[in-house]
Structure formats: C-alpha cells, structure tokens
Amino acid sequence: MQAGRLSTARWGAFYLLLAAGLASQAPEQCPHSCRRCGAAVSTVNCSYAGLSGVPERLPSDLTRLNLSHNAIRTLAPEQFGALTRLEDLDLSDNLLAYVEADALLGLWSLLDLRVARNRLKVLPAGALAGLSRLRLLDVSGNEILGVLDFTFRDLAGLRVLQALHNHVVFVSRQAFAGLTELRQLYLDACNLTSVPTEAFAHLGGLTVLHLHRLESSALPDYAFLGLARLKELVVADWPRLETLSANSLVGLNLTSLAIRKCNLSAVPFAALHHLVYLVNLDLSSNPISYIQGNQLRDLLRLEEFHLAGGRLRRIEMATFYGSVSLKLLDVSRNLLSTLEEGVFHSPDALRHLGLNGNPLACDCRLLWLARRRSSLQFVGGPPTCGQWDFLGYAAADMAELLTCRSPRVQPRQPDSVWVEQGHTAVLHCDAEGRPEPSVTWLDPGRRALTNAGRIRAVGNGSLEVRYAQPQDTGIYRCVASNAAGNDTRPIELRVRTLSKKKPFHLKSWPAALPSLSPDLREPPFDVKTLLIAASIGFLSFCSSVGVCFIAIFFWSKSRGQIKHTANIAYVPRSAAASSNGGAGNSMETSRFTMKLM
Ligand SMILES: *[C@@H]1O[C@H](CO)[C@@H](O)[C@H](O)[C@H]1NC(C)=O
Ligand SMILES: *[C@@H]1O[C@H](CO)[C@@H](O)[C@H](O)[C@H]1NC(C)=O
Ligand SMILES: *[C@@H]1O[C@H](CO)[C@@H](O)[C@H](O)[C@H]1NC(C)=O
Ligand SMILES: *[C@@H]1O[C@H](CO)[C@@H](O)[C@H](O)[C@H]1NC(C)=O
Numbered sequence: 001m002q003a004g005r006l007s008t009a010r011w012g013a014f015y016l017l018l019a020a021g022l023a024s025q026a027p028e029q030c031p032h033s034c035r036r037c038g039a040a041v042s043t044v045n046c047s048y049a050g051l052s053g054v055p056e057r058l059p060s061d062l063t064r065l066n067l068s069h070n071a072i073r074t075l076a077p078e079q080f081g082a083l084t085r086l087e088d089l090d091l092s093d094n095l096l097a098y099v100e101a102d103a104l105l106g107l108w109s110l111l112d113l114r115v116a117r118n119r120l121k122v123l124p125a126g127a128l129a130g131l132s133r134l135r136l137l138d139v140s141g142n143e144i145l146g147v148l149d150f151t152f153r154d155l156a157g158l159r160v161l162q163a164l165h166n167h168v169v170f171v172s173r174q175a176f177a178g179l180t181e182l183r184q185l186y187l188d189a190c191n192l193t194s195v196p197t198e199a200f201a202h203l204g205g206l207t208v209l210h211l212h213r214l215e216s217s218a219l220p221d222y223a224f225l226g227l228a229r230l231k232e233l234v235v236a237d238w239p240r241l242e243t244l245s246a247n248s249l250v251g252l253n254l255t256s257l258a259i260r261k262c263n264l265s266a267v268p269f270a271a272l273h274h275l276v277y278l279v280n281l282d283l284s285s286n287p288i289s290y291i292q293g294n295q296l297r298d299l300l301r302l303e304e305f306h307l308a309g310g311r312l313r314r315i316e317m318a319t320f321y322g323s324v325s326l327k328l329l330d331v332s333r334n335l336l337s338t339l340e341e342g343v344f345h346s347p348d349a350l351r352h353l354g355l356n357g358n359p360l361a362c363d364c365r366l367l368w369l370a371r372r373r374s375s376l377q378f379v380g381g382p383p384t385c386g387q388w389d390f391l392g393y394a395a396a397d398m399a400e401l402l403t404c405r406s407p408r409v410q411p412r413q414p415d416s417v418w419v420e421q422g423h424t425a426v427l428h429c430d431a432e433g434r435p436e437p438s439v440t441w442l443d444p445g446r447r448a449l450t451n452a453g454r455i456r457a458v459g460n461g462s463l464e465v466r467y468a469q470p471q472d473t474g475i476y477r478c479v480a481s482n483a484a485g486n487d488t489r490p491i492e493l494r495v496r497t498l499s500k501k502k503p504f505h506l507k508s509w510p511a512a513l514p515s516l517s518p519d520l521r522e523p524p525f526d527v528k529t530l531l532i533a534a535s536i537g538f539l540s541f542c543s544s545v546g547v548c549f550i551a552i553f554f555w556s557k558s559r560g561q562i563k564h565t566a567n568i569a570y571v572p573r574s575a576a577a578s579s580n581g582g583a584g585n586s587m588e589t590s591r592f593t594m595k596l597m
C-alpha cells in the first residue's frame with residue numbers, strides 16, 4: 001500500500017513537470033487553433049482544428065505537420081515554401097479538389113505525404129515536382145479518374161504509393177515512369193477493364209502489388225510480365241473474374257498470392273503451378289466447389305491455404321501431398337461434409353485449422369481431428385458436426401460418436417437383367433453404410449464406367465444401358481465404398497437379339513432353287529440369296545411391264561384419232577381473293593396445256 005501510494009505521488013509530480021515544461025516551450029508562432037503543439041519535437045498537430053486554410057506563420061524548423069480533418073479547400077502556390085525541414089505532411093480528410101502545380105514546391109525534405117480522403121480528381125504532373133526524397137504518398141479515397149503520363153516522374157525515391165478507393169478508369173502507359181524505387185503499390189482500378197501491363201512494366205522493383213476492383217472477367221496471359229521482383233500479389237474484389245489463363249502469372253516468383261472476392265469457380269491450378277516459392281495462397285470468397293487432389297503438388301513451400309467463405313463441397317484426397325509444411329488451412333464457411341486426414345501429406349505440421357461453419361457429418365473420417373484437437377488452434381471457433389463441437393466433449397465421447405459402418409449392397413435386386421436389343425436397361429444398386437457410400441460401376445472387363453456415354457452410371461447409383469446391343473451382355477459390378485470399406489455385387493445383363501421377327505425366313509426358296517448349296521440357306525438373309533431373289537423378281541417385273549406397253553401401243557394404234565392434249569384453266573389464289581372484294585374482272589384466266597401420252 002505504502003509503496004503504491006509513493007509511486008503514484010512520484011508519477012503525479014512527473015506529469016506536472018512535463019506539463020509545465022511543454023507550456024513554457026510552446027513557441028509563439030504556434031497557431032492558436034492547433035492546440036497540441038509539441039515544439040520540442042518540432043511537431044504541429046492541427047488535426048480537427050476547424051481550419052479552412054493552411055495556418056500562417058508556421059515554425060520554420062518544423063518536421064511534422066498534421067492538418068488532417070479540417071476543411072482546407074485550396075493550397076496557395078509554394079504554400080509550404082519555408083518549411084524546408086518538413087518530413088511529414090498530413091493533409092488527409094480535407095476538401096482539396098485540386099493541387100496547383102507548384103503548391104508543394106520547396107518541401108525538399110518531405111518523406112511522407114498523405115492526401116487521403118479529399119476530393120482530388122486528377123494529379124497534375126507538376127504537383128509533385130521537387131519531392132525527390134518522398135518515400136510514401138497516400139492518395140487513397142479520392143475521386144481520381146486517371147493516372148496520366150509522367151505524373152510521378154520526380155519521385156525517384158518513392159517506395160510506397162497508396163491509391164485505393166478511387167475511381168481510376170484509365171492508367172496511361174507512362175503513368176509510373178520514373179518510379180524506379182517503388183516497392184509497394186496499392187491501386188484501386190474500379191473501372192479498368194484490363195490490367196495496365198505496360199504501365200506496370202516500369203515498376204521493376206515492385207515487391208507488393210494490390211489491385212482492387214477491376215472490371216475484368218479474365219486475367220490474360222503475361223499480365224504481370226516485368227514484375228520479376230514481386231513477392232506479394234493481391235487481386236481482390238474483381239466481381240467478374242472467372243478465369244486465370246494458364247500463363248497469366250508467368251514471370252512472377254511470388255511468396256504470397258491472394259485472389260479474393262472474385263468469381264473463380266475452380267482453383268486455377270495451371271496458372272499457379274510454377275510458383276514454387278509460394279508460401280501463402282488465399283482464394284477466399286470465390287464460388288469454388290471442389291479441389292482436385294494432387295494438383296497443388298508443385299507448391300512445396302506452401303504454409304497457408306485460405307479458402308474461407310466459398311462453396312467447397314469436397315477436398316479430394318492428396319490435395320496437399322506436396323505441401324509438407326502446411327501450417328494453416330482455413331476452409332471455414334463452406335459446404336464441406338468432411339475433411340479427411342488423407343488430404344494432407346501428414347497433418348503433423350498443421351497448427352491452425354478453420355473448419356467451422358461447414359455442415360460436417362459425424363463419422364470416422366473426422367476421428368483424426370478429435371485426436372489432434374489439443375495440438376490445433378481452430379481459426380474462427382471449433383468445428384461442429386451436428387450439434388457437437390470438437391472442443392466441448394471428452395475424447396472418449398467423440399470417439400464413440402465418430403463411427404463408420406462399411407457399405408453393404410442390398411440384395412433385393414435380381415442377379416440378372418434381361419433386355420430386348422435396342423431397348424434401355426437400368427441396373428439398380430442400393431447400398432447403405434455410414435457415411436453414405438458412393439457407388440461406382442465396372443463393366444464386364446472391370447473398367448470403371450463414367451457418367452457419360454451409352455452405358456453410364458447415373459447419379460443416383462443406377463447403371464443405365466441405352467440401345468442395348470448383344471455385345472453389352474456380361475457381368476457388371478456395382479462397387480459401393482466409403483471410408484470404412486467397400487462391397488461389390490455382380491449383376492448380369494443379357495440382351496435378347498431381334499431374331500424373333502424373322503421377316504425374311506423364306507422356307508420355300510431353297511426348294512425352288514435346288515442349285516443353291518445348303519449352307520446358303522442359313523442364315524436366311526445372306527447377301528447372295530437376296531441378290532438372286534431380287535434379280536429374279538426384277539426380270540419378271542420387266543417382262544410384265546414390256547408386255548403391257550406392247551399391248552397399249554397396239555390398242556392405241558387401232559383407235560385412230562385421239563386428242564393428245566388437254567387444256568386446263570385455273571384461277572390464281574390471290575387474284576381470286578381480290579376479286580371477291582369486288583376489285584373488278586381485269587384478271588385474265590391462266591391456262592396451260594398438258595400433253596396426253
Ligand atoms: C493530433 O490531434 C488529434 C486530435 O486533436 C489526435 O487525435 C491525434 O492523435 C493527434 N496526433 C498526434 C500524432 O499526436
Ligand atoms: C464505374 O462503373 C460503374 C458500373 O460498372 C458505374 O456505375 C460508375 O459510374 C463507373 N464510374 C466511373 C467513374 O466511370
Ligand atoms: C459469375 O459467374 C457465373 C457463372 O459462373 C455467372 O452466372 C455470374 O453472372 C458471374 N457473376 C458476375 C458478377 O459476373
Ligand atoms: C524466387 O524467390 C525466392 C524467395 O522468395 C528466391 O529464393 C529465389 O531465388 C527466387 N527465384 C528466382 C528465379 O528469382
């Protein structure tokens with residue numbers, strides 16, 4: 001108690017001294033409205049001072065000047081001319097709409113310049129003249145529509161350029177010329193329709209690039225060519241981005257890549273596979289529903305994978321086989337029914353797991369997670385299956401809950417199925433187990449059947465054989481499998497040929513054709529037989545036609561005078577219609593002559 005009171009007293013004395021010291025050192029020039037002037041450190045803080053202009057008579061040895069949150073609308077020419085030692089100038093949150101070409105002239109020492117959240121529509125090329133030592137420029141939250149050629153040409157020392165939350169519609173080719181030292185660029189390009197590849201080519205030293213809100217549906221090949229030193233690329237809020245071309249990231253050697261809040265429906269494996277130094281991959285908030293196994297195998301150094309807030313239903317086995325040091329996996333807020341241990345090379349390296357917000361099934365596939373829960377940190381809360389959460393229950397209870405039952409194909413269906421040739425057969429395979437088994441079908445050659453083609457595995461577990469052919473006959477196998485095992489059931493398919501109809505079984509023909517060898521009689525549709533039958537038929541047809549002609553010829557000769565033509569008159573339809581309306585009789589009767597033979 002005693003000691004406590006003593007130290008309080010001591011601190012109180014210290015504060016008093018400090019306040020007195022500050023008061024006595026307050027410079028006379030300090031503007032009234034800027035209440036917090038720390039002249040000792042040559043700092044003037046005029047934040048929230050209700051200023052409508054830059055105060056006059058500022059101390060000339062000033063190094064930091066904070067004019068943020070005021071109502072400054074304009075800057076006079078060489079407004080800060082006397083402040084040659086100023087290193088930090090904050091003009092954020094004012095009403096600046098335009099910066100005159102020479103307003104900042106004379107600030108030779110300036111390192112950081114913040115003009116965020118004003119009303120700038122354009123950055124005139126000369127506005128930044130003379131700021132050759134500038135390291136940081138923040139123009140975020142303005143209304144800048146375009147970046148003109150050579151805007152930043154004097155900023156040879158600039159390392160960070162922040163231009164998020166603007167309305168950039170165009171970036172000219174030479175916009176970033178001169179920014180040889182630029183390391184970080186944050187650009188909001190809301191109405192650009194393509195990546196300004198040529199402008200970026202001037203930024204050979206860039207290591208961090210954040211590109212937000214682009215209206216582009218695809219990332220074209222070689223979009224970032226020239227950014228060889230880039231380490232971190234963030235592409236965010238491109239609502240129309242659906243694909244990354246295979247060569248879109250060529251030339252990059254990234255350690256961190258984020259493609260967030262876009263419209264990707266698949267992991268862009270082809271574009272990623274050369275990024276062997278990638279440590280952090282973030283594909284969150286994309287409508288990706290499926291991660292194919294073994295496709296990320298080249299990403300040997302991957303430590304973090306984020307795909308939160310997507311539409312993931314399934315992560316295939318062996319997805320992270322190549323990434324032996326995966327430390328963080330965040331797939332929270334998806335539609336996953338499970339996450340199997342076999343997804344990882346080994347889950348030993350895993351430290352952080354985000355799996356909450358998924359409709360997980362309580363079965364043995366999550367047993368590994370229950371066992372490891374003490375060594376894992378759950379990002380965003382523990383996962384739950386049913387109403388059970390993985391931290392709230394004793395290990396023994398969880399083990400009892402997380403069980404599987406190997407599949408069993410129901411023997412209700414018949415062992416063999418008959419079908420007429422050309423008809424459709426459906427082979428059923430009802431299987432049960434926990435979790436719900438998946439059904440695959442093998443053909444008589446034990447090859448797996450897909451869901452396409454004439455013979456296809458239908459989604460509901462049945463096998464459909466359309467336009468059945470005799471060669472489809474054989475034993476098909478339905479294989480039901482889940483995490484606990486598999487069960488197979490053979491079903492025979494027999495196809496009845498069409499031979500029943502036998503429309504050409506001409507029993508009498510062989511007797512009429514004794515010269516035919518006996519083996520020609522079977523089968524009845526032999527080509528030779530048909531030809532012979534056809535030619536005999538043709539001969540008799542020709543002879544009867546000939547006889548008829550001769551008979552007609554003689555008959556007509558004997559009749560003598562016969563009219564050989566007939567005249568047929570007709571009325572065209574349209575003309576008839578108009579005549580009904582009383583248009584007159586100008587229509588003349590059309591006629592043609594037909595010769596009678
Ligand atoms: C400047 O003053 C404002 C309010 O007057 C305060 O919020 C802010 O922290 C100050 N800045 C510094 C760097 O002291
Ligand atoms: C950007 O595009 C949106 C629609 O896509 C439009 O509403 C907005 O006015 C555009 N902004 C500019 C500055 O052109
Ligand atoms: C996203 O992609 C889907 C198709 O994959 C399309 O229907 C939808 O319109 C796209 N959304 C936007 C904002 O372009
Ligand atoms: C790629 O980056 C890694 C580290 O980020 C570096 O060690 C490697 O040398 C780079 N490779 C090339 C080809 O630049």
Ligand SMILES: *[C@@H]1O[C@H](CO)[C@@H](O)[C@H](O)[C@H]1NC(C)=O
Nearest residue numbers: 426428429458460461462464
């Ligand atoms: C599965 O679908 C096929 C065709 O869509 C149908 O013929 C069959 O009856 C279905 N099977 C079951 C078990 O519902």
Ligand SMILES: *[C@@H]1O[C@H](CO)[C@@H](O)[C@H](O)[C@H]1NC(C)=O
Nearest residue numbers: 440479480481482485486487
């Ligand atoms: C079915 O299980 C056996 C072991 O019980 C295994 O050897 C076989 O590969 C499995 N077949 C399939 C298709 O999963």
